[in-house]
Amino acid sequence: MLEFAILGLLQEAPMHGYELRKELTAKLGAIRAAISYGSLYPTLRRLQAAGWITEAAETPATAEEVPALTSRRGRVVYTITAEGKERFAQLIAQAGPETYDDTGFGVHFAFFARTDQATRLRILEGRRRKIEERREGLRDVLGRAAERLDAYTLELQRHGLDACEREVRWLEELIANERSGRAPTVPQPGTAGGRREEDSPPPPGESRKERP
Amino acid sequence: MLEFAILGLLQEAPMHGYELRKELTAKLGAIRAAISYGSLYPTLRRLQAAGWITEAAETPATAEEVPALTSRRGRVVYTITAEGKERFAQLIAQAGPETYDDTGFGVHFAFFARTDQATRLRILEGRRRKIEERREGLRDVLGRAAERLDAYTLELQRHGLDACEREVRWLEELIANERSGRAPTVPQPGTAGGRREEDSPPPPGESRKERP
DNA sequence: GCCGCGATGTATCGGACCGATACATCGCAC
DNA sequence: GTGCGATGTATCGGTCCGATACATCGCGGC
Numbered sequence: 304m305l306e307f308a309i310l311g312l313l314q315e316a317p318m319h320g321y322e323l324r325k326e327l328t329a330k331l332g333a334i335r336a337a338i339s340y341g342s343l344y345p346t347l348r349r350l351q352a353a354g355w356i357t358e359a360a361e362t363p364a365t366a367e368e369v370p371a372l373t374s375r376r377g378r379v380v381y382t383i384t385a386e387g388k389e390r391f392a393q394l395i396a397q398a399g400p401e402t403y404d405d406t407g408f409g410v411h412f413a414f415f416a417r418t419d420q421a422t423r424l425r426i427l428e429g430r431r432r433k434i435e436e437r438r439e440g441l442r443d444v445l446g447r448a449a450e451r452l453d454a455y456t457l458e459l460q461r462h463g464l465d466a467c468e469r470e471v472r473w474l475e476e477l478i479a480n481e482r483s484g485r486a487p488t489v490p491q492p493g494t495a496g497g498r499r500e501e502d503s504p505p506p507p508g509e510s511r512k513e514r515p
Numbered sequence: 516m517l518e519f520a521i522l523g524l525l526q527e528a529p530m531h532g533y534e535l536r537k538e539l540t541a542k543l544g545a546i547r548a549a550i551s552y553g554s555l556y557p558t559l560r561r562l563q564a565a566g567w568i569t570e571a572a573e574t575p576a577t578a579e580e581v582p583a584l585t586s587r588r589g590r591v592v593y594t595i596t597a598e599g600k601e602r603f604a605q606l607i608a609q610a611g612p613e614t615y616d617d618t619g620f621g622v623h624f625a626f627f628a629r630t631d632q633a634t635r636l637r638i639l640e641g642r643r644r645k646i647e648e649r650r651e652g653l654r655d656v657l658g659r660a661a662e663r664l665d666a667y668t669l670e671l672q673r674h675g676l677d678a679c680e681r682e683v684r685w686l687e688e689l690i691a692n693e694r695s696g697r698a699p700t701v702p703q704p705g706t707a708g709g710r711r712e713e714d715s716p717p718p719p720g721e722s723r724k725e726r727p
Numbered sequence: 728g729c730c731g732c733g734a735t736g737t738a739t740c741g742g743a744c745c746g747a748t749a750c751a752t753c754g755c756a757c
Numbered sequence: 758g759t760g761c762g763a764t765g766t767a768t769c770g771g772t773c774c775g776a777t778a779c780a781t782c783g784c785g786g787c
Contacts, residue, residue, distance in 0.1 A: 333671050415665075452542070454628070
């Protein structure tokens with residue numbers, strides 16, 4: 304998951320760790336609290352070892368001025384490689400069942416602007432199915448096992464059920480939108496030619512179809 | 516978290532691993548998919564080593580009938596000890612900031628029937644504060660950094676913001692309800708006078724001192 | 728002048744939890 | 758009589774978190 308998010312973010316610009324964490328937190332704020340350095344740095348090292356990103360100590364722009372007086376630990380800037388972009392594309396293409404759990408879905412969704420329409424649709428439908436299953440499970444418990452559970456547990460289930468129903472509706476809208484809207488499929492990694500606009504996705508969701 | 520949930524569940528009845536997982540999944544279905552055996556069994560071992568639960572191989576009721584013909588691996592039934600109950604009470608009393616994240620809150624909430632009212636209130640308010648902070652963060656991003664993000668990411672934030680607002684409202688209701696005396700449930704009065712027989716709520720400091 | 732303090736910045740360590748996997752038994756439908 | 762899904766116990770590698778440590782920088786207050 305983190306690997307995917309990092310590769311996705313670094314395609315927008317090279318960054319150092321701290322910055323990466325901030326951007327990650329901003330982009331994924333809706334689904335995760337904040338990425339821990341305890342996972343970020345080891346993952347960066349792993350990605351570098353795999354050749355998907357390169358690491359470069361920041362050169363002090365004021366060149367010879369500041370030599371090695373205090374052995375300043377410079378910021379380390381990470382840049383994605385061609386292999387890294389390839390890897391990212393591969394991860395998108397693979398997008399399987401693990402992509403449908405809460406975190407996995409959220410992270411993939413956050414990078415839908417870099418995902419082709421067919422895959423977007425596949426992920427949205429997979430997620431919907433998963434949530435529908437969870438919804439049925441909750442309905443079962445609320446129906447059949449209600450008397451075995453205390454009132455607080457039941458209230459928790461009700462709240463969860465409500466969230467499920469709401470998310471299914473949200474997904475329905477997104478799916479309908481994706482299908483009808485003619486998907487100006489965004490910058491495809493690999494297809495070198497053409498526009499390098501990083502955000503020109505189709506307008507998703509939106510739709511204020513509230514009861515008037 | 517798992518430790519807490521196991522100690523809580525085993526106070527209702529002794530169980531073996533498989534059963535424990537099923538009950539756990541039913542009780543926490545709203546917040547977690549399913550507990551993995553890869554965490555369940557090691558945790559059981561840890562709890563046993565700490566003396567909070569005891570492990571007993573199930574005795575084949577049909578005693579001498581089935582000796583050691585196939586070296587039948589019997590089911591292992593776990594029972595909570597007095598120290599275990601103490602530990603559970605202690606975990607409730609400690610309930611700090613880690614209790615306010617998604618999973619931690621959910622698990623604690625699921626055992627509110629075994630939690631005294633003051634602690635319930637503290638947890639609900641801590642959770643509310645936390646969600647309010649997340650909400651403000653999302654509003655910030657949607658307000659200030661909106662043009663930096665693509666339409667999908669924005670839609671994700673909007674959906675997250677909506678969920679936050681909804682949860683805050685839910686918590687408000689629960690808190691008001693908790694303060695105004697009795698009744699765990701929020702919207703439905705439903706369950707009238709029924710007394711639960713299996714969950715005897717005799718937690719550390721329940722009963723009187725209610726503020727009508 | 729200098730002192731604390733919060734933001735920036737890199738990094739490690741132990742532990743919690745997951746997903747895949749393995750293996751064995753039981754009852755039942757085909 | 759055989760396959761197959763539910764029941765049942767268990768391990769292993771890997772991901773990620775929370776706590777912690779340490780260093781620099783700019784700023785306001787004393």
